[in-house]
Amino acid sequence: MDSRQQSVKIVGVTKELPQFSRETPDIMPLLDGWLVNKDERFKRKVKKIFGNAAVDKRYSIMSPEEVFSATSFEEKNDIYIREVIKLGEKVLDKALKKVQWNATDLDYIITVSCTGIMIPSLDAYLINSLQLRQDVVRLPVTEMGCAAGISAMVYANEFLKANPGKRAAIIAVESPTATFQLDDYSMANVVSAAIFGDGAACALLSSHEEDHGPQIVDTGMYHFYDAEQMMGFSLTNMGLKMILDPAVPDTIAEHFPMIIHPFLEKNALKIEDIDHLIFHPGGKKIVQTVEALFGEMGKNIDNTKEVLRLYGNMSSVTVLYVLERFMERGMQPGDHGLMLSFGPGFSAQRVLLKSPD
Template sequence: MSLLGLATAVPPHILDQEVVLAEARARFEPIFPQFGQLAAVFRNAGIMRRHSACDLGWFRKPQDWASRTACYLDAGTELFRDAAAEALGRAGLRPEAIDTVVTVSSTGIATPSLEARAHRELGLRPDVRRVPVFGLGCAGGASGLSLAMRLAAADPGSNVLLVAVELCTLAFRADEISKSNIVATALFGDGAAAAVLRAGEGPALCILERSGEHLWPDTLDIMGWNIDPVGFSAIFSKSIPDLVAAKLRPAAEAFLAAGAMTLSDIDRHVFHPGGAKVVEALEGAFDLPPGSLRHERAVLRAYGNMSAPTVLFVLERALAEGRGGRGLLAALGPGFTASFLTFRTDVG
């Protein structure tokens, strides 16, 4: 499977992490006695700034489903269009060359979905096949690539456009007093990424080889959304770094073994950087030298955790290095699920 083009996009508003901490302190400290103990997450998350669809003034006002959805539809459609247009340009394709569009998003509800809203302005064909996907969360970039690969393989010669759009900051809840809400406030940013795929080898950014997933039983409560009349609110019920350290490597080894590979066949790693402690846990779990996941740290520092698109931001930087060899891409998300794929860059 050839990856022909890959691009990323972010909304215009920049949230400096120190400014966000000051805002959160003013909002939560008077009503949440434990805030002082949790405030360290803002400085320990490895994040300097994030991008947001809305400015700080928006977050200072009461918001509900209607206002959150209005922002999601406007900003999400714009991000979809910008990321998709750039990926198509890098692939050297016109929008009308796209046969199937896969849209991955878990931070808003849109019916018609985002690809339909961007359809006319982007210039997609009237008969383009649409596959909107909801609920993959932080695994969505990897799982979306996997789905796009299967759809392209089912129709050789067709072009598949994957777009992952997440506006995580819209889930900020000034009314919710919980550790999960504070952690989400410290971690989440907004962004989008798009990729263009076609079955068959040839000139490409890389060749996508195999994909797979691993779902752990009895883990529904680890990560996800609560939904109430005000909006989404984040669920983080267990230590995700501890889960990464204990469970991700065996799942990755099983995935590789199914393709007659081992970790010794992997020359580079591309991970979803959920936070600084998650990145450290990944290095430990895969016996990587401390500090070796520099692209993951760079993306986290500049953009925060954007959920689904984040791993594609990391992949974009990794491919820009121009190194050959085989890579393992992995991301974790609600389910609790790991999504994997392997790719090669020693191609034309």
């Protein structure tokens, strides 16, 4: 069998943004209304968190006024379903047109979202609205949080390696703003509101000989023991309540050498051989932690910081925005890229890329 036919390539990445957006200064008056009954010290603390989040602008499927209004879980989830379907259809259609594929060219479709609940999942709606083939294989990934964009790439890679000459789409759509809890003044809710935004992305992958793009050299997951409580959602009567342990950055730093070096060594590489760091920006503190660790190795994560600044953390979607920036700017022949994200479990997900020689 032709080895070129077996290699899995990322053919294209596309993004789509929701209709509503606000720059950080424009959110401050809305915070005044939310915090009206709180003492001045707490108000200043919350505004400082928003101001120092390293996020200049956030997009949302709801108007800012809707986000800060007393809507029920059912009402917010209904908006989530409606808007996720719209964004998923738009971003998949845009991605297919970008690489000049037909909808019927897809053999495998993975949809990714953890910020709402819908059954049937998004992929069922996409099969109908874009008229995908009736035998397309579908996989919804719903409970892996921020790591799921890379998780989906791991699953797509396994499918395509086993099935040469096939094509896959990963569609990630997230609305963290739909999980905002109006009556929750915990630091987890405040911090998540400050760093998160909504968005959608689509990555198209292929094991077809005639398709081109950066090749997936290897993938891997790294699971932290006894850390389930560090990140996730608690399902309450008012919706999905954020769980975000302040110890996450330190925990990442502690495990960082084991996450990075053995994975690269398995592929006869060192961190010095990596030309592009395609890292999911969890938030300012995690970015600073990872930037310091990579900085010691002579690397930067400037594109990661820029995506956080422009859009906020869009959960699973965000790393695909970082990947899009690298692909649009062009990787030099033979360049290596390392994709990295962290999510509930607690876990780290990795993908090693190489630009064709």
